[in-house]
Amino acid sequence: MNKITFLIIYFTLSVSNAYCNDTLYLQDFLDVIRSNHPLIKKADLYDEFSDAYQQKGKGVLDPKLQSAYKRKHFSDTDYYTVWQSELKVPTILPLDFSVGYENNEGQFLSNDDTVPNQGLLYGTLNLSLFRGLLFDDQRYRIHTAELKGIQSQIDKNLLTREIIHQAVRSYLEWSTSYYETMLYNDYVNLVRTRHLNVIDLFINGASPAIDTIESIVNLNTAEKNYLETSDKLISKEQKLSLFIWNEEGQALKMSNMVIPENLDELLAYLEEVSLIINPDFENDPSIRKFKNKIELLELSNRLEREQLKPQLDLKYNTIVNLGKDDFGPTLNLNDYKYGVSFEYPILNRKSKGEIQLNEALIDQNELDKQQYQETLANKYEELNRRQVVQQNIWNIANQKITNSESLYQAEILKFQLGESSVFLLNQRERKFLEARTELIKSYLALGELLNDMFYLKLGQL
Secondary structure, eight states: OOHHHHHHHHHHOOOOOGGGOEEEOHHHHHHHHHHHOHHHHHHHHHHHHHHHHHHHHHGGGOOEEEEEEEEEEETTEEEEEEEEEEEEEEOSSSEEEEEEEEEEEOTTOOGGGOOOTTOEEEEEEEEEEETTTSOOHHHHHHHHHHHHHHHHHHHHHHHHHHHHHHHHHHHHHHHHHHHHHHHHHHHHHHHHHHHHHHHHHHHTTSSOHHHHHHHHHHHHHHHHHHHHHHHHHHHHHHHHHTTOBOTTSOBOOOOTTEEEOOHHHHHHHHHHHTOOSSOOGGGSHHHHHHHHHHHHHHHHHHHHHHTTSOEEEEEEEEEEEOOSSSOOOEEEEEEEEEEEEEEOOSSOHHHHHHHHHHHHHHHHHHHHHHHHHHHHHHHHHHHHHHHHHHHHHHHHHHHHHHHHHHHHHHHHHHHHTTSSOHHHHHHHHHHHHHHHHHHHHHHHHHHHHHHHHHHHHHTTO
């Protein structure tokens, strides 16, 4: 049983034994998402789009077989029977080839359709000069299909990166909420035990009645805070469950026996995966999407510029006589057909307007690309600077815990010696609790910064 299958099975179990807790590591969580999340599967479908566009582009050069048959019979008279078949073979060059067979008969055939009894076999060469010589609609459609295939891969990268970023954020919120809830759970148990001790002291005459009131108010506050964090944890668990799916596409509910990994290990993993050694935001999928749009517009302009040229097409047909009565093919170089066609729109305002429009769109996308690329570089610098600040906050939060604990332990000793009160002890205890909750918030803030850096890192891959 592989790790992903085990995790999926575990998510579906209702475990009641407290000793059956299992740790869900962020790396394993992301493995489950990459394997089964429907939006990741949706992103994978962009591979199908890419293959389809490639296939569509190649289809421009598919040979085409066509045949036409016409017959007219009226008042016992065969007016004509016309049968023409042709195989066309397009190429990526401004040359098209075709081979055809023509067999016609009837009393009222036009002179142009009159052929020997065995028919004619012909080969055709179409050559475009000026317009279409360097670039034509066939090459445009092939390159467009390639660029749309690339666009599909970019869309896949964008969607996958967004899902991973949201999943990591959800895991961070769940893990910090879990440890905050556990902290308040321990605090409630501690306060409840002390409250019972204060009651015993009051019964034995060693403590005034007001201390019991002070103690119960402190317990009420602790229980309220615990319930609020528990409510928050439920919300985060439900949000995290939205990312957990099995191979059959069914959403799973995470067992409440599953716990997050240690926060120190979590930050260490995020620091490892988010490290960017040589940032190059030219490869970011958002930047590549701008480039792709620009390339499509430039390709369209290239085709439109061809329309500004005069069109000169040459068509030459070789003709093979297959025989008048018996089958006997003969090739005579003097048997041929050829034609020349010329066309040139005088003003050509349509193509000129399209080119002007595309150039404006290209300039817009270039400016958007430059602005977004600068935004990414600026974000990278911001995250690096803020990470230093958040690391200092994290260090101070740790120091505050150490100092608050020292004051708290000293206050306990004074209380045991009768030199302190329940009120002062509660104050020290709450300050110690506050310091620990601040550290958890610092873990979350630092983790979110690393997740944002991981988002940028995914754009480098």
